[in-house]
Amino acid sequence: MLPVHYQAEILRLHFAEHLSYRRIAELLGVDRKTVAEVLRRRCVRTELQQRTPQPSMLAPYYPLIDKLLDDAPNRSAVNIHQRLREAGYLGGITILRNYLSSIRPTPTKEAFFQLDFAPGEAAQVDWGEFSDTFSDGTKVHAFVMVLCWSRMLYLEFTLRETLPALLRCYERALRFFGGLCHEYWHDNMPTVVIERLGRLVRFIPKFLAYAGFHGFKPVACNVGRGNEKGRVEDGVKLVRHQFWPGRHFRDLEDLNRQAVEWRDIFANRREHAATGKVPELLLSAERQALLPLRPEPYDTDDLVTCKVSPSYRVRFETNTYTVPWTLVGRSVTVRGGDDEIRVYYAQQLVARHRHCYQRRQDIENPAHREGLKERKPGAERRWDVDAVRSFGPHACRYLELVSAGRRSLRSELRELLCLATVYGIESLEETIGLLLDQGQVGANHLERMLRLRDAPKAPPPLELPDERLQFLPPAPNLQGYDALLLDPPQPQDDPEENHESNPQSTLPNAR
Numbered sequence: 001m002l003p004v005h006y007q008a009e010i011l012r013l014h015f016a017e018h019l020s021y022r023r024i025a026e027l028l029g030v031d032r033k034t035v036a037e038v039l040r041r042r043c044v045r046t047e048l049q050q051r052t053p054q055p056s057m058l059a060p061y062y063p064l065i066d067k068l069l070d071d072a073p074n075r076s077a078v079n080i081h082q083r084l085r086e087a088g089y090l091g092g093i094t095i096l097r098n099y100l101s102s103i104r105p106t107p108t109k110e111a112f113f114q115l116d117f118a119p120g121e122a123a124q125v126d127w128g129e130f131s132d133t134f135s136d137g138t139k140v141h142a143f144v145m146v147l148c149w150s151r152m153l154y155l156e157f158t159l160r161e162t163l164p165a166l167l168r169c170y171e172r173a174l175r176f177f178g179g180l181c182h183e184y185w186h187d188n189m190p191t192v193v194i195e196r197l198g199r200l201v202r203f204i205p206k207f208l209a210y211a212g213f214h215g216f217k218p219v220a221c222n223v224g225r226g227n228e229k230g231r232v233e234d235g236v237k238l239v240r241h242q243f244w245p246g247r248h249f250r251d252l253e254d255l256n257r258q259a260v261e262w263r264d265i266f267a268n269r270r271e272h273a274a275t276g277k278v279p280e281l282l283l284s285a286e287r288q289a290l291l292p293l294r295p296e297p298y299d300t301d302d303l304v305t306c307k308v309s310p311s312y313r314v315r316f317e318t319n320t321y322t323v324p325w326t327l328v329g330r331s332v333t334v335r336g337g338d339d340e341i342r343v344y345y346a347q348q349l350v351a352r353h354r355h356c357y358q359r360r361q362d363i364e365n366p367a368h369r370e371g372l373k374e375r376k377p378g379a380e381r382r383w384d385v386d387a388v389r390s391f392g393p394h395a396c397r398y399l400e401l402v403s404a405g406r407r408s409l410r411s412e413l414r415e416l417l418c419l420a421t422v423y424g425i426e427s428l429e430e431t432i433g434l435l436l437d438q439g440q441v442g443a444n445h446l447e448r449m450l451r452l453r454d455a456p457k458a459p460p461p462l463e464l465p466d467e468r469l470q471f472l473p474p475a476p477n478l479q480g481y482d483a484l485l486l487d488p489p490q491p492q493d494d495p496e497e498n499h500e501s502n503p504q505s506t507l508p509n510a511r
């Protein structure tokens with residue numbers, strides 16, 4: 001309602017000063033319709049007229065709403081609206097939401113303790129998922145680690161939220177900060193926590209092995225308590241709202257290049273809203289409290305052992321990669337890193353591919369099928385025998401000896417082709433000659449000799465600076481102990497004892 005003094009002034013200006021409606025509205029800054037309403041009733045209204053409330057369309061359905069809420073107090077407005085539609089309700093959902101907000105109790109806001117950390121005490125880690133960025137529709141994930149005291153931030157984007165990807169980001173983050181915190185806080189992400197029941201937490205064994213390697217304590221925050229890791233939550237929000245909008249990226253490498261530039265120039269040099277200080281300036285003080293890093297790096301590759309399929313392929317994640325066709329049926333080890341996939345057989349590298357992050361792709365190296373078409377059964381008879389004979393004279397002699405023995409010729413040929421692929425034809429031919437010189441045949445002996453030849457040699461004996469410590473005493477002569485055991489000494493007679501009167505005295509230990 002218009003204030004009383006405004007109403008009185010309108011009446012005075014019009015009836016005493018004879019001003020028009022428009023002029024009064026301009027002087028008082030009110031609407032002309034308001035001026036007309038006051039002049040129409042020609043009096044000052046001091047109380048609001050009580051309006052008769054109109055019945056709501058929702059009123060007949062109040063009992064049904066109460067019944068639905070009694071059955072399930074947490075029902076959403078959409079769910080209740082669907083049930084009301086079945087009962088004949090024709091109104092919208094807005095008045096329903098307003099009614100539910102008036103009858104439901106207002107949740108009270110929870111108070112939290114402020115978490116304070118000492119320098120080097122803890123860091124917080126979290127993932128942030130971002131929408132499709134590249135043309136192939138691949139999603140990217142932001143790894144964010146924040147030091148709790150200085151608020152120094154580390155940022156890196158990956159294409160996976162797997163444990164190997166987490167450990168690789170961890171390694172680069174620790175090198176970036178130049179040391180270790182005593183504790184690292186996470187939410188219950190599946191790459192860290194495998195099971196949780198109340199306060200009981202079971203971490204993934206591989207992550208515990210990584211924590212034990214560096215010597216830090218992993219901490220899992222309580223479920224639904226984002227305030228416990230608010231520092232890294234703010235870091236993810238900072239990336240999402242300050243770095244991400246309006247940027248375009250060619251690939252993951254370009255994305256990480258822009259992220260590093262933004263992190264070092266803006267994020268870590270800004271005046272932090274909570275502390276009022278620059279994180280980069282506080283890092284030098286916090287580094288003095290960080291634990292030292294181990295000099296040797298941690299093996300963060302993803303290891304998978306599998307058999308080579310008949311199509312000379314191995315499966316890693318959801319993709320297949322080719323290997324030399326001579327390894328069909330063999331068990332190989334696949335090591336997956338950030339950029340490439342490497343395949344090993346008997347600790348020898350036999351294939352490498354660029355890591356493909358798309359799904360259900362087949363990555364083929366044409367060199368892995370060279371010679372397969374010509375050597376298929378029916379294309380050329382005895383191709384495997386001719387291939388082994390082409391290795392050299394030692395291989396020819398080896399085949400003659402195997403053919404005369406009881407070993408399976410087909411198995412030996414398959415093993416020789418496999419060893420030639422892994423170790424090379426020249427090394428295999430030389431090793432066959434050494435094996436024949438020892439008077440032996442057999443692919444198992446060949447493989448053992450090849451492995452021993454490539455095995456690292458034992459280090460030389462340790463030399464101590466003090467010569468007295470290098471002295472080795474001579475080995476004791478054990479023949480004297482053997483003589484005592486085999487020929488025990490006989491007991492001597494007592495001259496004062498009469499042997500004739502005591503014949504048992506001649507026996508040893510008779511006394």
